[in-house]
Structure formats: structure tokens, C-alpha cells
């Protein structure tokens with residue numbers, strides 16, 4: 063197994079000691095097969111127990127280990143060391159407050175996620191005895207891509223709009239709203255509209271497209287937002303037509 | 310234990326210098342401005358045409374002057390940036406589902422280029438160039 067010494071420049075912030083973040087360098091001899099998360103785990107286990115970061119599954123599923131690696135929002139478990147040089151800069155996700163070291167405060171994201179009602183709102187509630195809400199493969203296909211989101215927040219870290227206007231609901235939450243709107247079993251589009259089609263919602267997006275470029279699950283939140291813009295613009299104009307809505 | 314989260318600010322005016330993809334985005338935005346400027350030049354042309362032969366000739370000599378030609382080249386380049394950037398983004402905003410499949414992105418983009426070429430040829434014929 064070939065090994066290489068890599069210098070990890072890790073952003074540290076210890077709220078009880080530090081007034082602002084600073085970089086600490088760790089030298090680690092790393093097998094090429096490692097991902098950045100392995101290197102961080104080595105630091106934590108062998109060099110410095112005080113280093114804090116989130117992780118869980120180590121296989122791109124849990125969405126916990128999002129961080130900015132050499133300027134790019136990445137899952138640390140998906141960032142292979144073979145793709146990096148001998149110095150790697152590791153920072154917490156951008157656009158979120160830093161709780162400690164690489165751990166960010168995600169309350170804002172959780173609130174926004176909740177605000178779009180990201181759950182099935184069926185036309186009629188069915189009891190379990192009445193069976194499933196059926197759906198064809200084509201109906202599933204319509205939204206499946208948007209249901210792959212693992213809430214890793216890389217898209218929020220990449221989105222300059224969220225950084226500049228923190229009230230923006232943001233890519234993942236809007237993509238998730240779209241996921242339910244596109245679901246044949248769901249009738250909640252109207253219930254979500256006040257939040258989704260507001261100024262803080264889709265209209266805050268200027269289609270930089272960075273969210274889709276960094277998304278590790280190819281959700282394409284930017285695409286979802288543009289699609290919602292299209293339907294909501296069509297809604298608006300048809301509401302002015304005779305018999306078209308309540309305006 | 311008391312919390313003291315640290316908030317890092319995104320620099321309001323220089324944020325786009327931080328990453329190549331943001332610079333590219335800015336270029337797209339500026340290209341829209343170039344298209345708007347060209348529209349304005351054309352509208353002024355129409356207006357001058359309405360004012361009579363002399364006014365029209367003045368406008369014509371402006372757009373065909375060396376400065377006018379350079380301006381055309383720059384605006385043409387930026388219009389190309391603008392068009393290609395938005396054509397590339399169309400499949401994201403417009404998904405066409407046929408049964409269990411989506412029409413592939415390149416087909417949708419390709420169709421846009423075909424229409425663009427057809428409209429351009431039509432306009433050139435109208436203008437008596439082709």
C-alpha cells in the first residue's frame with residue numbers, strides 16, 4: 063500500500079478559548095486509498111482528541127460529513143486523497159455559523175426544511191387497512207431524482223445567494239418541496255406555495271447553479287427551482303385569464 | 310456550557326472572486342447586459358430612421374465606424390456566451406418525460422440550436438444577405 067505524508071490544514075475554532083477561527087496543521091502519513099474523513103479520524107484517534115467534526119456512515123448516505131475541502135464543498139467520505147496534493151485545506155461548510163472546529167450550526171437549515179412541508183399531503187387520509195397510495199413507475203420517475211437528497215447542506219455552502227441573503231430558503235429545501243409537488247400522491251402544492259413561491263423562496267434564486275455542481279447525489283436543486291419558477295409564473299399568468307383562479 | 314457560534318461573512322462585493330464558477334456566473338450576468346445594450350443601439354437606430362435620411366446616415370456611420378465594429382465584435386462574443394450558457398441550462402429547467410424516461414438533455418439543447426440556426430437564416434434572408 064503506497065503512503066504519502068499529507069499536511070492537513072484544518073480550521074479550528076474552540077469557542078471557550080478562541081475569539082476567531084485559525085488553521086492548525088497536522089502531518090499524517092496516509093495510504094492513497096484513504097478519503098479525507100479517514101485522515102481526520104486518524105488525527106482524532108492518534109494526534110489530537112480535541113478536534114471536532116461530524117460523521118457517521120462513511121458511505122455518502124448520512125450526509126453528516128459535509129465540509130469545504132480545498133475550497134470546494136464536499137462530503138469528507140467521498141473526497142479521495144488521491145485526488146489531492148500534499149497539502150489539503152479543510153474548513154467547515156461556508157454560510158453557516160461555526161459551532162466548533164468543523165461543526166456548523168444547522169438550525170437555520172432545519173427550520174427552512176420544515177417550512178416547505180416536506181411530507182406527503184394526500185387528497186384523503188387513508189387508514190393502514192385501506193392499503194398503500196399506489197403509483198406507477200412513470201409517476202415515481204417524475205420526482206425520484208429530487209428524493210435522493212441526504213440533507214448534507216453542501217448546496218447551501220456553495221450558494222452565494224444564501225450567503226448574501228440568509229433569509230433565502232435555499233436549494234435543498236426548495237428541491238424537496240418540488241419533490242412532493244411532483245408526487246402523484248400529493249396535493250400539497252397550494253399549501254406549500256406561500257413559502258416556496260415567495261421572495262425568500264424561488265424568486266431569491268438567481269440561478270448561479272453552484273448547488274447542482276456540488277451536490278453529491280445529483281439532485282440538481284437548481285433545476286428543481288427553475289422548474290418551480292416556471293410553473294409558478296404560469297400559475298400567475300393563468301390566474302388573470304377568465305375563470306383562472308381567484309384574482 | 311455556553312455557546313458562542315462564530316459567524317463568517319461573505320464579502321458583499323467581492324464574493325464572486327472566490328471561485329471560478331462564480332466568475333463564470335458573473336460573466337453570464339454581464340453578457341445579459343451586453344444584449345440589452347445592443348437592443349438599445351437597435352432601438353436608437355429605428356428612432357433615427359424615423360427622423361429622416363440624415364439622422365439615419367449618422368447612426369449608420371456610427372455603427373460601421375471602427376469603434377462601432379469593435380463594439381459589435383465584443384457584443385457578439387458576449388451574446389454567444391449568453392446564448393450558449395442559457396441553452397446549456399434549458400434541460401435543467403425544462404424536463405420532458407416520455408413514459409419512464411426523460412428526453413435526453415443533449416436532444417433538448419440540440420433542438421434549441423436547430424431553431425436558432427433556422428431563425429438566423431430566416432432573418433438573413435429577410436435582410437437580403439443570404
Ligand code: SF4
Nearest residue numbers: 211212214215217277
Ligand atoms: S440537494 Fe444535494 S447538496 Fe443539497 S443537501 Fe441535498 S444531497 Fe446535499
